[in-house]
Amino acid sequence: DAGVIQSPRHEVTEMGQEVTLRCKPISGHNSLFWYRQTMMRGLELLIYFNNNVPIDDSGMPEDRFSAKMPNASFSTLKIQPSEPRDSAVYFCASSLQGLAGYEQYFGPGTRLTVT
């Protein structure tokens, strides 16, 4: 398996622009997580999907952030409008929930820089 795939790997954009991050989970996995990693806050869970349904979005910073999972093999995280404080590395992770002790598998991340 190719693992979790994220695109783009790097994104540089200007404040106010829309940013869309993409994720393809591991085939057969039924859970998907979006995380944000910064030096100040470490790893933060933004949103969790199970069977394509958003279960917990309490970590989404504000209304500028939205996430979708239209099918089992694709998810997007959108920031509109973007702000400099959104600069971070965004990770997507997937897992097979239902098995005891399932672990999450992470993608390579998207490094977002908002100027």
Add this chain to the structure above:
Amino acid sequence: AQSVAQPEDQVNVAEGNPLTVKCTYSVSGNPYLFWYVQYPNRGLQFLLKYITGDNLVKGSYGFEAEFNKSQTSFHLKKPSALVSDSALYFCAVRESDDYKLSFGAGTTVTVRA
């Protein structure tokens, strides 16, 4: 509420020496414990996990971890460190019936030749 503490920001060891990265946790119920490693500009890579059973868990790249319920610890160990083990290590915990994984702040390991 669940939480993880990694008391050391940095661990420095010489190649060939034993490596230990400390982790303590707090959960209300039964803990599922995980270790991940992150190399520069890469995602987190799963190393090993404790779910139940034997307190000593073996994982990838020669790493192992020992679950200690009385001390609520899950320290990561490697008998003989390599320069290539230099990376950022994260301990994580979740309750057995929960989906949310709580990560520690991470420990940077540097192995000098």
